[in-house]
Amino acid sequence: MSVLEENPDSPLKKRPPRWSDIWLKKTKPLKHVVFAMQLQSLASKDPKSQTLIPHFANIDRTLLLSxxxxxxxxxxxxxxxxxxxxxxxxxxxxxxxxxVRSLKILDWNFLVSGRLITRFPNLAHVDLLNGCLFSPRNSGILLTHRMVSMQMRYGNCSNWELLEENLLPVEVVDGGLQALANGCPNLRRLVVINASELGLLTLAEECLTLQELELHKCNDNVLRGIAACENLQILKLVGNVDGLYCSLVSDVGLTILAQGCKRLVRLELSGCEGSFDGIKAIGQCCLMLEELTICDHRMEDGWLAALSYCENLKTLRLLSCKRIDLDPGPDEYLGFCPSLERLHLQKCQLRSKKSVRALFRVCEAVREVVVLDCWGLDNDMFTFASVCRRVKFLSLEGCSLLTTEGLEATVLSWLDLETLVVVSCKNIKESDISPALATLFCNLKELRWRPDAKSLLSSSLMGTGMGKKGGKFFKRT
Known part of the structure; x- marks a missing residue:
């Protein structure tokens, strides 16, 4: 018997490899097993999870992430x-x-039941407008307005009656506002209809960061609750809407608003009544107001003169106004807005020369003038804009009564004009352009010239070579 056979523990003798040695040396396959064991331990600690992981391919590795x-x-x-x-x-x-930060509520029960707060705890912007309307889901008739869209049972009543019938009661809306205020203390923007003073007071007490509010079917009493929102910066009030509902906002409400919301930066008054006193109160109290939008107003004559009290106003927008100010008063009482930079007129009826003249005189410091789809703006009306000597940007669209002669008479007096946009003004002809107006075009920084379909076609063909006999307009790239 040899020495090696007699001493089996001798280091000179090679021992055949074992499975345990290979398993311990190459531990990479064990990582999946260890990972599965960790997941199972996590699942065992969670009482809601009672399932085991059947296969490594179905492992949810995100469970290890917080x-x-x-x-x-x-x-x-x-x-x-x-x-x-x-x-x-x-x-x-x-x-x-x-x-989720922004949400539009369509089901009111989703709000009052508490599921909204549980599902979306960090909401900042909430729209309750359509949620405040009760409408049958299986109806085949749909009523669509520029602000709301709802289903209806029958179509033999007016829009006014239909809205009043399907609008949630004030008490129900206030209850929803209270639930929203308790669950979303960081709310920053809200859109609501048919709320009362008490509901808005609750909202103001709980949501101290509320900065933007859009209130439909508003009246003077409701504005008492809005005045408690001390940090409000953007506000839209909708009082009267033709064919939908009627609500009154007068000088009383505007004065209450001005004394409470002194940090307003943007204000929009839609379908509101009032006069010189209400606008004056806003100008004297809301010193940070920079943008004022007036839509479809019912204001009394003489309100234009109150705009001079808005010393820091930079943007004035008039939208869908059937009239501006039929009796603005003498020029010495009009004044002007010293900080005004932009004047936007859209879908307004400019019938009264006295109104248009007073408007441009109040806005004589503007640098940007935009007129979009306004009826009645002819050559005589547009000459009143010559008083605005600092205009740098002019945009005219849909002014069918204005001619090339009327355009030239005004823009040649603006020495600082840099940008000119003329679109869909059918009476402005390229053939009527004078040498002085052509020279002005060459000195502009930007020119968009499409007064009619013919000019649009010629500008689109410019540089392509199309229209020339025998010309080649397809280029190889």
């Missing part, structure tokens, strides 16, 4: 993937709900 870390990852994904991501699991559905 909610905060996974929330940061999901927030980096594009908005188009938000809805598909919420269908992955209940956890992802909850986390995606925390990322």
């Amino acid at each position: 909610d905060e870390l996974l929330l940061k990852i999901l927030s980096k994904l594009p908005l188009s993937q938000r809805n598909p991501n919420s269908l992955v699991c209940k956890r992802w559905l909850y986390l995606q709900g925390r990322l």
Whole structure:
């Protein structure tokens, strides 16, 4: 017997490899087993999870990530993937709900039941306009307005009666506002209709960061609640809407608003009544007001003179106004807005020369003038804009009564004009352009010239070679 055979523990003898040695040396396959054991331990600690992981391919590796870390990852994904991501699991559905900041409510029960706050705890912008309307879901008749869209049972009544019939009561709307205020203390923007003073007071007390409010069917009493929103910066009031509902906002409400909301930066008055006193109160109290929009107003004559009290006003917009100011008063009482930079007129009826003349005199410091689809703006009306000597930007669209001669008479007096836009003004002809106007065009920084279809066609063909006999307009690239 040899020495090696007698001493089996001798180091000179090679021992055949064992499975345990190979298993311990190459531990990479064990990582999946350890990972599965960790997931099972996490699942055992969670009482809601009673299922075991059957296969390594079905392992949810996101369970090892905290909610905060996974929330940061999901927030980096594009908005188009938000809805598909919420269908992955209940956890992802909850986390995606925390990322939602803006929401339009269509079902009022979703708000008052508390599911809205549970599902979306971090809401900042909420639109309750359509949620305040009760309409049958299986109706085949749809009423569409510029602000609301609702289904109706029958069509033999006016829009006014239909809205009053299907509008939630004031008490119900106030209850929803209270639930929203208790669940969303960080609310920043709200759109609501048919609320009362008490509902808005609750909102003002709980939501101290509320900065933007859009209130439909508003009246003077409701404005007492709005005045409690001390940090409000953007406000839209809708009082009277033709064919839909009627509500009164007068000088009383505008004065209450001015004394309470002194930090307003943007204000829009739609279908509101009032006069010189209401606009004057806003100008004297709201010193930070920079943008004022007046839509379809019912104001009394003489209100234009109150705009001179808005010393920091930079933008004035008049939308869908059937009249401006039929009796603005003498020029020495009009004054002007010293900081005004932009004047926008859209879908207004400019019938009165006295109104248009007073408007441009109040806005004589503007640098940008935009006139869009305004009826009645002819050569005589447009000459009143010559008083605005500092205009740099002019845009005319849909002014069918204005001619080339009327345009030239005004723009040649503006020495600082840099940009000119003329679109869909059929009486402005290229053949009537004078040498002086052509020289002005050459000195402009930007020119958009499409007064009619013919000029649009010629500008689109310019530089292509099309229209020339035998010309080649297809170029190889």
